[in-house]
Amino acid sequence: METQIKADEHTRRRYLEQFLAQVERRALIMAEIATSSREEALDLVQDSMLAFATKYARKPQSDWTPLFYRILQNRIRDWYRRNAVRNRWKGWLGFPDDSGDPIQSAPDPHSVLPEDEIHRDESGDAIAKAVGKLPLRQQQAFLLRIWEGLDVAATAKAMGCSQGSVKTHLSRAMASLRRQLQEYR
Structure with missing residues (x-):
């Protein structure tokens, strides 16, 4: 009985890994389009995958796709909210726009x-x-x-x-x- 449970858990983990590998590239492109930043997109996708794996891996596999994209879209909306607040504070406090930062405008070696x-x-x-x-x-x-x-x-x-x-x-x-x-x- 215990070996059957371990085998089922191993199979579920394998299916979860396959699912995440399948949606990873598309999710990254979606997040990158939304944020216009590869680094931000990578963070959002990683956070979404982690949240999905920890909270929803036991849900039926037929529910995985909409659940994962719901998490990703929520992360993107949260990112927009954080940036709006951050930019508002910068404006109120008189900080310059980030676009003038030489580190930020340096060419990416990759x-x-x-x-x-x-x-x-x-x-x-x-x-x-x-x-x-x-x-x-x-x-x-x-x-x-x-x-x-x-x-x-x-x-x-x-x-x-x-x-x-x-x-x-x-x-x-x-x-x-x-x-x-x-x-x-």
Whole structure:
């Protein structure tokens, strides 16, 4: 009996690792689009994965995808709130904008070389920029429904809103993206 429990636990752990490996790359891209920062995105995804593994690993596997993305979207919303408060305090206290910090504006040694960037697909970059310009809720609806392929119910669960809100946000996102990307049609 005890060996069966250990075997079940090992199998569940293996499934959890496979699930997290499967969503990691897409979650990172979602967070990076939302934050415009690779480092912030990495932190958000890592926090989301840890929270998911500690709190929800025992839930049915069919619930894992919307639960994970709900955690990630909550982390992104929290990041936006923290930045808004931080920026407000900086403004009130008269601190300069971070964009003038020479350390922050130094080139990243791990960044893509300009020669490699030239060969990138322009339309892919334009889509990523256009999605990054969308309001957060529209961004979430687009990425979860279109890019991640979740159905309306799972997207609503992940976003913490009604199915009607998901449809509205997605419709607005699609209309905005069509306008922004008209030249690539």
